[in-house]
Amino acid sequence: MGLYRDQGIVLRTIRLGEADRIVTLATQGRGKVRAVAKGVRKTKSRFGARLEPTSHVALLLYEGRELDIVTQAEVVEQFRTVREDLDRLTRATAMLEAVDQVVQERQANAGLYQMLLGALRALAAHDAPLIVPGFFWKLLSLEGFHPILDRCAACDGPGPLVAFDLVEGGALCRGCARGAIGVSDTALTLIRRILGGDLAGALAQPASPATAEVERLATRSLEHHLERRLRSVSLLDRA
Numbered sequence: 001m002g003l004y005r006d007q008g009i010v011l012r013t014i015r016l017g018e019a020d021r022i023v024t025l026a027t028q029g030r031g032k033v034r035a036v037a038k039g040v041r042k043t044k045s046r047f048g049a050r051l052e053p054t055s056h057v058a059l060l061l062y063e064g065r066e067l068d069i070v071t072q073a074e075v076v077e078q079f080r081t082v083r084e085d086l087d088r089l090t091r092a093t094a095m096l097e098a099v100d101q102v103v104q105e106r107q108a109n110a111g112l113y114q115m116l117l118g119a120l121r122a123l124a125a126h127d128a129p130l131i132v133p134g135f136f137w138k139l140l141s142l143e144g145f146h147p148i149l150d151r152c153a154a155c156d157g158p159g160p161l162v163a164f165d166l167v168e169g170g171a172l173c174r175g176c177a178r179g180a181i182g183v184s185d186t187a188l189t190l191i192r193r194i195l196g197g198d199l200a201g202a203l204a205q206p207a208s209p210a211t212a213e214v215e216r217l218a219t220r221s222l223e224h225h226l227e228r229r230l231r232s233v234s235l236l237d238r239a
């Protein structure tokens with residue numbers, strides 16, 4: 001145990017007593033870190049508003065058994081344009097919550113950290129409709145979920161593909177589509193571009209019915225994945 005330096009993004013904070021907060025961070029070097037920031041709620045706090053959700057900070061921490069202690073915090077990026085726009089802040093918060101559920105305590109996940117930082121920078125620079133869904137699809141991919149998008153996920157046929165099924169984990173042809181969520185060709189193409197190395201091209205798309213579809217599917221896929229994971233974790237806990 002001792003002092004260490006790391007960079008992190010504040011995911012959320014909760015009150016602790018009269019003046020302190022527990023800050024949950026996604027860090028570059030240690031995955032999820034939960035740390036106490038003392039006196040953060042006093043008006044003359046030395047941390048001021050530095051430790052707010054979305055803040056990208058450089059930290060000096062003292063390692064504790066369960067909770068670390070923040071001894072210094074410098075702002076690297078504050079993402080003011082995100083904080084001052086309720087719509088962007090809501091969407092940033094959705095990404096922070098997803099990361100909070102996925103990132104493991106004290107396990108470095110540099111890929112996830114860089115992805116979150118990149119998505120916050122993109123959201124701060126311009127408010128593209130596919131930033132958050134693009135982040136969700138990439139997060140699912142990082143978690144090992146790669147949707148089948150080039151053939152039917154149920155029968156392996158070539159299509160045409162007309163639906164998307166969360167349980168099968170991909171697109172479905174007309175014959176297999178019963179009960180699944182309908183999906184347009186344009187939306188499938190956008191998801192292929194997000195996952196196939198053309199995220200920048202997908203982010204340049206203006207809002208359309210297809211981007212709305214991609215967003216709905218991304219959210220439902222992520223929820224499905226997290227729920228399944230939470231369930232398997234709770235089963236493990238009971239065993």
Ligand SMILES: [Zn+2]
Nearest residue numbers: 152155173176
């Ligand atoms: Zn099929």
